[in-house]
Amino acid sequence: MSRPPAWRTTVARLAQPLMAAWPFVMMAVVSAVDLLAGPEYGYLSLLALGPAFASLSGGVRRTLLIGLMALALSLLLGLYDGLIGTRQSALSLMSVTGVTAASALAAIARQRRERELADVRSVAEVAQRVLLRPVPRRAGHLRAAVSYTSASAEARIGGDLYEVVTAPTGVRAIVGDVQGKGLEAVESAATVLGAFREAAHDEADLLSVSGRLERALNRRLSGEEFVTAILVEADAGGTLTLLNYGHPVPLLLRADGTVVAAEPDAHAPPLGLSSLQVEGPSPYQVAFGPGDQILLHTDGVIEARDASGRFYPLAERMFLLAGDDPEEALEKLRLDLVAHVDGPLHDDAAMLLLRAR
Structure with missing residues (x-):
């Protein structure tokens, strides 16, 4: 908090x-x-x-x-x-x-x-705490850590979501952000997480998983409501497969300290907008070797402003994740984010860190 x-x-x-x-x-x-x-x-x-x-x-x-x-x-x-x-x-x-x-x-x-x-x-x-249960510290060949910073009293609760699941094909994770605030946003987040937890074990690839999420959301959402999300699958061979549905681009911190944005070839609309009949995202892959880390986050992180209106420079602060313990490293980054704002955030900020062991 x-x-x-x-x-x-x-x-x-x-x-x-x-x-x-x-x-x-x-x-x-x-x-x-x-x-x-x-x-x-x-x-x-x-x-x-x-x-x-x-x-x-x-x-x-x-x-x-x-x-x-x-x-x-x-x-x-x-x-x-x-x-x-x-x-x-x-x-x-x-x-x-x-x-x-x-x-x-x-x-x-x-x-x-x-x-x-x-x-x-x-x-x-x-309801939000029950929904956003702790992620496993170790998932397959990965170590995981999560941080969730609540917004100011005006926003109070939001629709940020995250999950890590160990599937037969590898470790699968999701970070998303539901449009809006309050109980309706929490209910939409529950729909996404419920569908993901089930589909991550059953489906053969990320596109099939995202198809399940889309169908579940279409039954729940109406009008112009939507959910931005990024899905990740990490296999034991050292490859990350990503699907980005209009979500902030995750950042990779290589073992040598290099920071790389895991940018997709083309941007796609969020989940829940199938009525627009636009083409969804294509999976893209990045190398993910021992010691590499990927930070998935919501827009509450990169859109956090200080007193002078400057956005939080996440890429410049990624060096804070270089510690031995992923949870301690992510907590350092969270504290740095709060210090940058120097007060309560205006939007929830969720971060999920995955590190290849």
Whole structure:
């Protein structure tokens, strides 16, 4: 999961007690101004600011308690100013009472919405964690590592997906990205992964596997929804076969440190757009010898921007994957990505690293 930088965490921690203290600060300021200015200016009604701000962060009981404190202050200041029984004092008491009642109702509604939102997010995140199960650390002649960095709270969950399967013909893997966010994206990702996990064991080649994915998606998707994906098959002879459906091009890190983009000869549209009746991708192959690595990733990685708007230079940072342990190496790359953005990502970022042993 992505973590905000230290200064953002510090600000968030300071903001909570400040927000909690704000109603008392406002009532204290209004009381001081009224004592200094005298009764002729009529500041008593402004004591309603206390319960008004209380509903922003506290519960119903706290809001009512602050409202009672505001009423008590209004009576005390009214006595001090000699306004008890006057129209100004009555308006002040009515204002504080009315705002307290409205703030209590607002606090009830806010807490209900927060609970509902927390429940929805919890269900969606659990579904996503169940869907994106850990990949095997060793698959055939490969070692594998995966990294999934969640986006900011606005996006919360997305449709990034990944899987590694050891099939009779070799190791097969997929990384994809479903258009959109939320539970619908998770459901589409589940459709792709379910079809891939089954087809990867049964089908003789990647084209047949992708055909199964396309048929499964066509039953699920409608309109202009789609899924970008890249499928990979690694055989024991040192060859990678790839199928790219409109997905970001993976990068190869050779054993000698050279970085190569595994670019297809021609680009193809994503999965789920069979209604356009366009030709799908052709398989292409790259050499994959001992010590070589391939990084499959979603666009949340290469489209991550820093404060000045610069994209994350993934190819330039591939040297971070040179460590002995693929999981530790991929974690270094993930931390470097988060440091580049210096805050929560705006899109989920999934990375799958395969290394030939």
